[in-house]
Amino acid sequence: MEKSIEKKKRPAKNRKRNHHQGETAGTHMTASVPRAYLSDTPADVQARLKEHRFDHPHTICVTDPEDRLVGVIALADLIALPAETPLNDAVQGIPSVRVDEDQEKLASLALHHRLSVVPVVDHGGHFLGVVPPLALMNILRHEHVEDLHRLAGIKRENHQAREAMESAPLRRARDRLPWLLIGLAGSALATQVVAQFEAQLQDRIAIAFFIPGLVYIADAIGTQTEAIAVRGLSLSHANLRTLLGGEMRTGVLIGLTLAVVTLPIVWLIFADLYLGLAVAVALFSAGCVATTIGLFLPWLLGELGTDPAYGSGPLATILQDVMSLLIYFAAVNFFLF
């Protein structure tokens, strides 16, 4: 009757990820729940509830004689049962998770199956306890703050955003500088790219005018993709090829729109069709490149055993900037020189 949720892939990597995050079903579980055997009667269970106080008394967990979870009975349903019926008839099947399941997967499972309580079993399927609703709610809030911080490149994973907001400036700067310093190294690369095209810039200074706008747009498109990817890769079980295909087509449409809007404006204002074409090609490419990197990088980090969200933001952004600049200058070379 019990549907056990199996880990579908990469148990070793999942364990590594759990180790990294430190938080599993076991961390949030309480063992203090009423238990019953199939052969017990509602009267037996009610007697147990009067004798003993449980942390989470509203879900009676029913096991077989080997302590394997068979299912659950809500306390309210138990009360409505005639005192001497066997529990057998009233037991409801319920998905369970292994004790080392990642907390984020646990929360997604609960939402997907509409469970406010999730039973936890060991590797042999023996019942250990349940993760109660408040723990599930705390996990959801924690993942929320964590995703925002990771998307933005903030190191410490505060359980409370309040904490991040009110803690001492020095600690806050320390949490935020690591990714910014990596970004600064990436910026040196971007500086290098522009420096390579010194001759072209010297020749036609207007080329420089479009650099900040291009970097901004590549960043903005990339951040959109990363925001979707960070959540999507953990919630969705679609494979990467499908996801990448859809996101790249979206990028083509976005890039095309931005290019079509920009081309006539630049052409008109700078009286230079070819400059307009170079900027339009760069914007179109930024749409394609930023979406691809924004989805591929979190996926790659996930495959390497890191949490998908980890560092995806700041790392992807600088890659997107450098790629967009290279394409811009290639287009400049092609159209203007």
Add this chain to the structure above:
Amino acid sequence: MEKSIEKKKRPAKNRKRNHHQGETAGTHMTASVPRAYLSDTPADVQARLKEHRFDHPHTICVTDPEDRLVGVIALADLIALPAETPLNDAVQGIPSVRVDEDQEKLASLALHHRLSVVPVVDHGGHFLGVVPPLALMNILRHEHVEDLHRLAGIKRENHQAREAMESAPLRRARDRLPWLLIGLAGSALATQVVAQFEAQLQDRIAIAFFIPGLVYIADAIGTQTEAIAVRGLSLSHANLRTLLGGEMRTGVLIGLTLAVVTLPIVWLIFADLYLGLAVAVALFSAGCVATTIGLFLPWLLGELGTDPAYGSGPLATILQDVMSLLIYFAAVNFFLF
């Protein structure tokens, strides 16, 4: 006994915001819960539970004769009571929310008070129903996805990130283009700023080399601040002056670090102390400006009655870019010309 959570400020604006979001405590409430009067006995309530099935049977809501909420009794505690005691002794006080309370506030309240069920009352304090744990979990997930989308400038608020990831590319492009087109208009402003300094660029082309890095760093610092602000302004009740002060001090520390790291490198490579100083001043200012705008803008949007997160990302980013460029060129003028 009941601690009613009062709206502390701006009820009119909160209502506007609710209207904007559409989701309140009332949306998520179920009225199908067991009720009892203080004069009832545990036996009375148990009889009612056997007669009738409730959506959320595990919290018995106790009211006075005018239907005002007095408190709650957990079903498990009720069972443990002697059958003929008055409920009076066992009732627990619990915070409640008004029926038009914003769903995000509701979820924060539940986490803060460690409640897995939140009672809902009307404006006269009469008991209406409860928001059950699953609804609270769905709100938390919804707010999570919504914050990510708003931070990134994605229009549609999908309840499932999965949906955003697997929906048709055309629709996805439509959801993402509005903020990108506003960003494109902002980019035109950035182009204009650089164009104003054509003569300086012509004279010393190396000035252009640092534009992409500066824009990237301003974006990165700003995104960090916005990620913290988006969550913090709804979770934290500290006033803006305190928050702004802390965030600005953090910005000074971040800007100072980036400037100190960059100055000797630029000086060494370009053999030009003054160019190094201009870049360092720009980076330092980017730290100050990006944190200030990143916190002030979501707060301002909140004061104007919009959700703090709404549009904070893309709008703040382009402002930060333009400000950082202006400061960079001002520093260039000061040190190099």
